[in-house]
Every structure is written in C-alpha cells, then in structure tokens.
Amino acid sequence: MSKLYVFGIGGTGSRVLRSLTMLLASGVECDADIIVPVIIDPDDSGADKTRTIDLMNNYRAVRSKLEFNQHNRNRFFRTEIKPVDGMTNFILPLQNTRDCRFKDFIAFNQLNKESMAFVKMLFSEKNLDSDMKVGFKGNPNIGSVVLNQFADSQQYKDFSNSFEDGDRIFIISSIFGGTGASGFPLLLKTLRSDKSSQSWKFVSQAKIGAVTVLPYFNVTEDENSGVDSSTFISKTKSALAYYKKNISDNSSINALYYLGDSVTATYENHDGGVKQKNNAHLIELAAAMAILDFASQPDEKLAGQTLHFEYGLETQKDERQQVTFADLGKESRKLLSVPLTQFLLMKKYVDYAMDGQYKYQPWAIDNKLDENFFDGDYVSTVKKILADYNEWLHEMSGNMRSFKPFNEEKSNPLFDIVNGKAARKYYPHFFTRNYALVDSLLNKRWKKFNKAATREQKFCELFFRATEDLVKNKYNF
Amino acid sequence: MEFFAFFYRLAFYGEQLFHHLHGWSDEANGYVAQSDRFPLIFSVTLGVCFLAFILYYFIIDHPRANRWYFWLIPLGVVLFTGFGLAFGIVRTDMDSGVIAESLSNDIGMGNAILFGVYNGLLGGIFFLLLSALFRFPSRNSKHSPWPLLVTKLNNKGIKNYE
Incomplete structure (x- = not known):
C-alpha cells in the first residue's frame, strides 16, 4: 500500500x-x-x-x-x-x-422564533453559550x-x-x-x-x-x-x-x-x-x-x-497489576517487543554514555561523527524524540491500566530494563558488558555497511544494527 | 648473530658492555656465539612487545580502555620489562664474574642501568611501531593512542554537518 x-x-x-x-x-x-x-x-x-x-x-x-x-x-x-x-x-x-460562541456560529439571534424554539430543544443554554x-x-x-x-x-x-x-x-x-x-x-x-x-x-x-x-x-x-x-x-x-x-x-x-x-x-x-x-x-x-x-x-x-x-490481553489482569510484554497476545508481542526495546536501548546509550564516548570510539571516529555532529541539530532532534519516547513509556507505566514493559527509569545495569525478562549472558568480546557492550557492537565491522552514506544515515544505521544484535542475543522475545 | 647486535650498536651504555654482551672472550680473542646475550635480550624484549600489543589491541581490546592513557599501561610494561631484563642480565654477569677481564674494569652499575634504559627504550620503540602500523584491525582500540592516519585522510572527504 x-x-x-x-x-x-x-x-x-x-x-x-x-x-x-x-x-x-x-x-x-x-x-x-x-x-x-x-x-x-x-x-x-x-x-x-x-x-x-x-x-x-x-x-x-x-x-x-x-x-x-x-x-x-x-x-x-x-x-x-x-x-x-x-x-x-x-x-x-x-x-x-475561534473566539466564537456556538450561538454565534449558528447565528442564533438571526433565527426566526420557531427555529429558535427548535434549536433550544436540541441545545441547552450552556451549549449555546459554549465557547x-x-x-x-x-x-x-x-x-x-x-x-x-x-x-x-x-x-x-x-x-x-x-x-x-x-x-x-x-x-x-x-x-x-x-x-x-x-x-x-x-x-x-x-x-x-x-x-x-x-x-x-x-x-x-x-x-x-x-x-x-x-x-x-x-x-x-x-x-x-x-x-x-x-x-x-x-x-x-x-x-x-x-x-x-x-x-x-x-x-x-x-x-x-x-x-x-x-x-x-x-x-x-x-x-x-x-x-x-x-x-x-x-x-x-x-x-x-x-x-x-x-x-x-x-x-x-x-x-x-x-x-x-x-x-484483548493474553492474561487476566486486575487493575493493580501492570501489563508487560508477557501479557500481550502473541502477535502484539511480536510486533512491539523487539523494536521498542531496541529504541529504548538506544535512548539509554545516548543519554548515559554517548557524550563521554564518541571521542574515543571507532564507530564515531571512522564515520567522522565528531563534536560538530553531536552538537548539531540532527542529534539534538534525535535526542528530543528519544526523550519523548521515554516520557511516553513513563506515562503509560504510571497510568491505569499500567503498561510497563520496561524499567524505563533505570539506567544501570543497562540490560535490566525489560520487565519480567532477565537478560542472558552475552559476551561477544572480552567481558564487555553494560554500556561498553553497546560500544563494542557499534564498533563491529558490519557487513554491507555503506561507507558512502551520510553521517546521519550511518548514525541511525549503527544504532539499529547494534541494538538489533543486543536484543536478539540478550532477550528471548 | 650480527643481526641482533645491530639493534644495540648505539652503545651509549658503554663500548665494553656492548663487547661483553656480544660474547667477547679473551681466550678466543673474539666473539663467541654461545656467549652472545643479544639474541636472548632482543627476543624476550620483542616477545614482550608483541604480547603487550596483542593483549591490548586484540585480546582485551576493551571499549573503555581505548584512551591514550590506558595505552601507557602496556607501554609501561614493555619499558619496565625491557629495563629489568637487560639490567638483570648485566648484573648477574657482573656478580658471577663471567665478564672478560679485559672488559670487566670498565663495566659498572652505571652501565647496567644505562643498558636497562636502552633496552627499555628499544622495547618502547618497537611497541610504538607495532601500535602505529598494525593496530588497524583492532575493533575497539584502533584509534588509541591517536586516530589512524588513514581514517583522518578518509574523513577529509566528508563534509561537516550543516
């Protein structure tokens, strides 16, 4: 379509x-x-x-x-x-x-007597005076x-x-x-x-x-x-x-x-x-x-x-209980769990590690993702969206009924963010764990990676690939 | 064995000590290959360099250790090992009296220390060369202690963010 x-x-x-x-x-x-x-x-x-x-x-x-x-x-x-x-x-x-009461919108005062009476049957005084x-x-x-x-x-x-x-x-x-x-x-x-x-x-x-x-x-x-x-x-x-x-x-x-x-x-x-x-x-x-x-x-x-x-949800929940991925039906779980987790991992890394790391990491240096780039409008807009995303998750988790698939307020250890899902051990590279593991995956030499792409493209591509690898190996959704 | 001696030619640590380490024998009135210390000193120093290089860039290769100041750690290990090995060998020879009589009067503690420094620096230079030339396959540490030249050149073509 x-x-x-x-x-x-x-x-x-x-x-x-x-x-x-x-x-x-x-x-x-x-x-x-x-x-x-x-x-x-x-x-x-x-x-x-x-x-x-x-x-x-x-x-x-x-x-x-x-x-x-x-x-x-x-x-x-x-x-x-x-x-x-x-x-x-x-x-x-x-x-x-704008700046118009309903009665003005329908030109109530210009109606004849019969029409006025009819309108009054359909709309209360409060309705007519409504701004x-x-x-x-x-x-x-x-x-x-x-x-x-x-x-x-x-x-x-x-x-x-x-x-x-x-x-x-x-x-x-x-x-x-x-x-x-x-x-x-x-x-x-x-x-x-x-x-x-x-x-x-x-x-x-x-x-x-x-x-x-x-x-x-x-x-x-x-x-x-x-x-x-x-x-x-x-x-x-x-x-x-x-x-x-x-x-x-x-x-x-x-x-x-x-x-x-x-x-x-x-x-x-x-x-x-x-x-x-x-x-x-x-x-x-x-x-x-x-x-x-x-x-x-x-x-x-x-x-x-x-x-x-x-x-409908897969499991019966009373009002005090939080809904997590496990409570969603199979199709919803399949649809949401991987991408939402990937995006949250990106958000956490961007918030808690990126600024201190990009100057040293090959993924940034090799692609000329420098201070200029990270201080620029693009990354700032990405950060805004990620912040909104976290806020959105947080609002859902605090609402009733609560949907709380993540411990979105948690930042460390990074991989404990998925509710009801313990992260598996995954050390692809000499005991790199937590945020360092994200860096190690960002630094990986990815096959079919388009080196001629724009920096914005590379930035998103790298984060997608790294978080995809993490979600696949850390969580068994 | 001239190959190994080549690296120690710059004998600021003492001409006599160079001859001794090269295997000088008064009896033979020349160098004796079996007494040549340079192959051992050089091989161990170079081996330590390789080991430190492989460990730092390819085994540990940790994304949090790819700063220049972390690179100083293996460099320090190489310098210290090179110094300790060279100094230790000369000291042992001095103590055990194996130095030819014609040389022994001119070889003292100062020469031992200077040779230790020499060997340490030699190891350091090898480590630096290895780091400069062969770190590019490292996943996390390839830009430690400074970004690769090839990356800098590649990045020149990329426009700054607008």
Whole structure:
C-alpha cells in the first residue's frame, strides 16, 4: 500500500497519533509506505495536539536525512510521515470556531422564533453559550453542527486531490467525547459522498478503517467544566447505536476497531487548552496498533461486510497489576517487543554514555561523527524524540491500566530494563558488558555497511544494527 | 648473530658492555656465539612487545580502555620489562664474574642501568611501531593512542554537518 491517511479527531486522535509516531520511530513494521496524518481538532492550544505535532515534525526532520534501500537494515524512522501538501502542522482547520460562541456560529439571534424554539430543544443554554476555541467539551450535538464543514476547506480539497488509487484512510476518534464522537460519522459521510475534487472516486471507494475508543478514563467532577464523565457511558451507548445503524449496517466502513477498558484512570478535568495533556495510555497504544493492523489487511479481506475487531490481553489482569510484554497476545508481542526495546536501548546509550564516548570510539571516529555532529541539530532532534519516547513509556507505566514493559527509569545495569525478562549472558568480546557492550557492537565491522552514506544515515544505521544484535542475543522475545 | 647486535650498536651504555654482551672472550680473542646475550635480550624484549600489543589491541581490546592513557599501561610494561631484563642480565654477569677481564674494569652499575634504559627504550620503540602500523584491525582500540592516519585522510572527504 502506498499511503495511509490517518485522521485523528479530537484529543484522542492526537494522542493515538502520538503513540503511532512512537511506534514508527522505533521501527515497528508498517505495511504502508507513507502515513499522512490529518488532525481535526478545534482546540488550537490543546497540549495533546501540540506535543503530537511537535513530535511528528521532529520525526520528519530526522527521517528527511535518512535513506532506505537494500544497503540499510535500519528500521528506526523507516515509515515516512508527511502532511497533505498545503496543510500546516498536519491540521485540517475548522472555520469560525475561534473566539466564537456556538450561538454565534449558528447565528442564533438571526433565527426566526420557531427555529429558535427548535434549536433550544436540541441545545441547552450552556451549549449555546459554549465557547468553541477549546473544542466541543464533550458535546457531540455541537460537534455534529460545527464539523459539518470539512468539505468546504481548501485543505480538505488538497487532501482529496492528493488521494490516489490504492491509498487507504483510517479515522481515530473517541466515542465518549464531543469532537471525536461527532466528527467520525460526519467525516466518514463526507469521504464517501463528497464529489468536489478530481479524485473523489478514489476517495469514495477507498478502503476505510476506524478505531473508536470507548471510555478508558474519567475526569474529576467540576461544575465549571463542560466535561462530565458520568455521561460517558450514556453517550457511548447512544453513539454505538448510531454507528451500528449508520455505519456498520450499511458497510460504509471496511474495518471498525473497538477499544475500551473497564479499568479507568481519573484525570484532572480540563475543557481543553494547554492544560489538557493526558498521560499516554495502553488503549492509545492499542489504537495505534489497530492502524498498523488495518494497513496490513489485504484488500480482499476488506471487501464486503464491515469487519469488526476488538483487542484483548493474553492474561487476566486486575487493575493493580501492570501489563508487560508477557501479557500481550502473541502477535502484539511480536510486533512491539523487539523494536521498542531496541529504541529504548538506544535512548539509554545516548543519554548515559554517548557524550563521554564518541571521542574515543571507532564507530564515531571512522564515520567522522565528531563534536560538530553531536552538537548539531540532527542529534539534538534525535535526542528530543528519544526523550519523548521515554516520557511516553513513563506515562503509560504510571497510568491505569499500567503498561510497563520496561524499567524505563533505570539506567544501570543497562540490560535490566525489560520487565519480567532477565537478560542472558552475552559476551561477544572480552567481558564487555553494560554500556561498553553497546560500544563494542557499534564498533563491529558490519557487513554491507555503506561507507558512502551520510553521517546521519550511518548514525541511525549503527544504532539499529547494534541494538538489533543486543536484543536478539540478550532477550528471548 | 650480527643481526641482533645491530639493534644495540648505539652503545651509549658503554663500548665494553656492548663487547661483553656480544660474547667477547679473551681466550678466543673474539666473539663467541654461545656467549652472545643479544639474541636472548632482543627476543624476550620483542616477545614482550608483541604480547603487550596483542593483549591490548586484540585480546582485551576493551571499549573503555581505548584512551591514550590506558595505552601507557602496556607501554609501561614493555619499558619496565625491557629495563629489568637487560639490567638483570648485566648484573648477574657482573656478580658471577663471567665478564672478560679485559672488559670487566670498565663495566659498572652505571652501565647496567644505562643498558636497562636502552633496552627499555628499544622495547618502547618497537611497541610504538607495532601500535602505529598494525593496530588497524583492532575493533575497539584502533584509534588509541591517536586516530589512524588513514581514517583522518578518509574523513577529509566528508563534509561537516550543516
């Protein structure tokens, strides 16, 4: 498959895109050559959204210096992430949601008396006075009106025009909020019916998948907030009934992934904005895996009735227990364990050994990876991504349900970082252990190593090969 | 045996001591091959050099020991062994009275020390040469104590990071 357009709607959309970017950075297998993220979220300052955009931009900056051909084994950053041409920061902008109350958006005061009365039946006073700059605050009835404008924007037309035969679309949304719950069916309807672009046939007949996230967290009670988690279940039930009738039954979607958890964490109640920065969660990781799963499905399997998927753990866990690699199903374990461990080993080495070592190690000297390189923008961006990666793991481990495959806070001994997995003895070279073993493998004379590659290429290639060797020999995943 | 003596020609440690170590015999009025000390001294010194070189660059070859100051350790071992061996042999000969009478009056402790220093330095030079010429196959220590010239030349073509 060439391109997979991934629409992330609302806060959950951004958070799942964050998890997806982390997986791709670590080199998790993805059957799409290019991921094209499109963020739909009226909350301009939402921290979940901004940090995901920063991460994806950093990913692109790092990847832009890399090549992937038969000489390279490197899988870090292998899948390309790129925005739709003409789209800034991956955002599909929504018109007239800034500094605008909902009643102004629908020109409530200009309605006739009957229409006003009808509107008041559908929307509460609070709804009508709602300020939309941070989203729809858990009110899908507002979202369903405001988001009914996708097809009008130039950026949507750019997306549609860039769409080619064989490309696919995936939509991420939560079912219990405002933006995602209302945006998903509207977007799907637009994709299937809009005929305003040259490529409308490809878009309308494209294979479309979606993940809809059921409640997996609560928020604290706050009278001043528009978000009330006691309504999550009822909203979910209504939306599920709507989806069944209007999405699944008419097969307007090819694959639908449902994710949820009975164990829920409680977050602080923020309507949106810079304070809405929810910690990463296992459910978001599972949603990111749903995207990869959709990309791997053959076209024939997606033809016909809507396919429905759920996700489960291999082992029964109560809410106090942490989920590790051992608790994941065989396929998930195979997909995640090796690349995530490789990337964390790289992160640890870069943090705790690299600065003190590169001046002496052949892997750096031979490839002219000098002070200039290590102090430059490239390594600094790689370091940022690695720091974000560690933070992402740390957030998941502290959440409920906790996903803690690593002792990510541990730095020494290096190989004790995988939870529930003792590292095997592996001394390929005279008792080199811990970080020195990483150096020894970086210094190895690797076959088919392209000496003519760029320094950035060599840097990533070396770390991939060394960590690949380590993971293979140290852990029996 | 002139080959081994060649390395000790620069006899700043004393002409007489050179003759003695080369195997001078008053009875034979010439050099006696069986009494020539240079093959033994040279072989052991060179052997220690090789051993130190192989140990440092190919057996230990540890990524944390590839600094110039760690390289001084095998160098020190070579210098010390070379000195100890040479000095010890001369001292033993002096004590056991095997030095030809015509030479013995001119060979003292100062000559023994100087010869020890000479042999130590000779060993050091060999170690330096081995390090300069044959360390490139080492995995972790090939740039110790200084980066290989060939690497420097290769890297000249690589543009600096922009």
